[in-house]
Amino acid sequence: DGNGYIDEHELDALLKDLCEKNKKT
Structure with missing residues (x-):
C-alpha cells in the first residue's frame, strides 16, 4: 500500500x- 499500512489479508x-x-528449506 502507498500509505505503508498492511491490511490483514496482505499480512496473512x-x-x-x-x-x-x-x-521448503
Missing part, C-alpha cells in the same frame, strides 16, 4: 508465503 498472505518458504 505474507505469513503464509514465509511459512511455505521455511518448509
Whole structure:
C-alpha cells in the first residue's frame, strides 16, 4: 500500500508465503 499500512489479508498472505518458504528449506 502507498500509505505503508498492511491490511490483514496482505499480512496473512505474507505469513503464509514465509511459512511455505521455511518448509521448503
